[in-house]
Amino acid sequence: MMPKQQQDATAMTRKTIKVSIERTTNSQSEFAVPLYDNQTVLDVVSWVQQNADPTLSYRFACRVGMCGSCAMMVNGVPRWTCRTHISKVLDGDEVTIGPLRNLPVIKDLAVDMDPFFDKWVAAEGFHHGDLTRDDPIAAVDETSAARVTANAGIECINCSVCYAACDTVAGNADYLGPAALQRAWTLLNDAKDEGRATILDAVSGRGGCHSCHSMGSCTAYCPNDLDPMTAIAGLKRETAKAFFKRGRSK
Numbered sequence: 001m002m003p004k005q006q007q008d009a010t011a012m013t014r015k016t017i018k019v020s021i022e023r024t025t026n027s028q029s030e031f032a033v034p035l036y037d038n039q040t041v042l043d044v045v046s047w048v049q050q051n052a053d054p055t056l057s058y059r060f061a062c063r064v065g066m067c068g069s070c071a072m073m074v075n076g077v078p079r080w081t082c083r084t085h086i087s088k089v090l091d092g093d094e095v096t097i098g099p100l101r102n103l104p105v106i107k108d109l110a111v112d113m114d115p116f117f118d119k120w121v122a123a124e125g126f127h128h129g130d131l132t133r134d135d136p137i138a139a140v141d142e143t144s145a146a147r148v149t150a151n152a153g154i155e156c157i158n159c160s161v162c163y164a165a166c167d168t169v170a171g172n173a174d175y176l177g178p179a180a181l182q183r184a185w186t187l188l189n190d191a192k193d194e195g196r197a198t199i200l201d202a203v204s205g206r207g208g209c210h211s212c213h214s215m216g217s218c219t220a221y222c223p224n225d226l227d228p229m230t231a232i233a234g235l236k237r238e239t240a241k242a243f244f245k246r247g248r249s250k
């Protein structure tokens with residue numbers, strides 16, 4: 001361990017950064033925060049809350065990119081703050097941190113995620129099963145094209161980074177958004193899900209997959225390297241096929 005005198009000298013010479021926080025209250029919004037090695041944006045926010053202003057509100061849980069609760073706007077870009085090193089995003093010695101875009105702000109950096117999750121439900125983004133516990137478990141062919149497609153979106157952690165990045169969400173309150181639609185696509189390709197017609201109906205209406213402009217911000221910003229834009233393209237194809245099929249059978 002470093003001797004006390006040396007620790008004091010290090011603390012005195014430690015570089016500080018200027019952190020601006022977009023807040024809902026009139027509280028202090030600019031802070032000088034000491035810079036440490038391997039410091040994340042979430043560490044910076046936590047330092048402010050623990051050392052400068054205990055009233056600062058924000059949300060996190062796992063700190064390792066698994067829970068999806070720490071996303072914020074960092075210099076205008078949506079990011080997982082726990083997996084973003086401050087050194088990678090500093091603009092000179094400054095950084096601006098704000099609440100996630102496209103969601104109502106509860107206080108300071110904490111947003112209300114209800115609209116995001118409500119849209120998962122509206123997109124039928126939950127399992128539709130029709131087996132009972134007495135039925136045999138259906139075999140899943142891991143190598144089938146459908147399973148490979150379903151697996152492509154399965155690691156979504158509901159962080160809402162893609163939702164914050166999407167300009168269509170910003171301009172159309174009804175749009176279901178990239179994460180909910182990607183979830184619908186995953187289920188559509190899941191051999192164990194029985195909700196095909198219900199899902200296609202849910203995603204083809206107002207605010208559904210056809211509202212997507214295919215600009216790809218969702219895919220560009222997803223920190224998990226998922227590809228909602230391609231998933232939504234799949235939904236567009238399948239909903240169009242279902243539409244024409246219904247027309248022919250009339």
Ligand code: SF4
Pocket residue numbers: 155156157158159160161162163178179182221222223224225226228
């Ligand atoms: S698709 Fe990516 S960015 Fe969007 S909610 Fe899932 S993990 Fe987050």
Ligand code: SF4
Pocket residue numbers: 165166167168169177178211212213214215216217218219228229232
């Ligand atoms: S591709 Fe579609 S879902 Fe993705 S950001 Fe653009 S409009 Fe939103």
Ligand code: FES
Pocket residue numbers: 060061062063064065066067068069070071080081082083
């Ligand atoms: S704190 Fe869980 S993903 Fe960042």
